[in-house]
Amino acid sequence: MxxxxxxxxxxxxxxxxxxxxxxxxxxxxxPSRVEEADDTAVALGYKHDTQKVDRQRYPKHSSAQLCSNCSFFQGGAGDAWGGCAMFGRKHIAAAGWCAAWAKKPG
Structure with missing residues (x-):
């Protein structure tokens, strides 16, 4: 026993x-990904594809502005998705854009 x-x-x-x-x-x-319908995404005009940004609402937007070349993007070079200081723990598309876009220094 x-x-x-x-x-x-x-x-x-x-x-x-x-x-x-x-x-x-x-x-x-x-991590979960940001949906374009999320409250923060709507408030910032976030789109997964920078080409689909509303040009009338954001006239200063340029198609050269991508999340991947924004100072808030936390993904690595070549990452399709990465973190963003604006969206907390959720990931955003490297090819996306939002109104908080700021040119990455250097």
Missing amino acids: RETTRRIFITRSIASGCVVLAAPALTHAA
């Missing part, structure tokens, strides 16, 4: 260890 209890203890210990080791991988899920 004692051996069965030891086996159960060892099995449960191993299973618990696997859960502890897998937990960090579960917390690194991809």
Whole structure:
């Protein structure tokens, strides 16, 4: 009887260890993406594609202005999506644009 209890203890210990080791991988899920209909996105005129920005509402917008060349973009060079200081933990499209666009220094 004692051996069965030891086996159960060892099995449960191993299973618990696997859960502890897998937990960090579960917390690194991809961040959600900003939807154009989100309140902040609407307020900033955000579009996933800079070519689809309302030119009448934003006459100073240029198609050369992309999220990827904005100082608030937190993605790396070549990333299709990345973080943005304006949108908290959500990611934005590198090819997108919003009214908070500011030229990246350098």
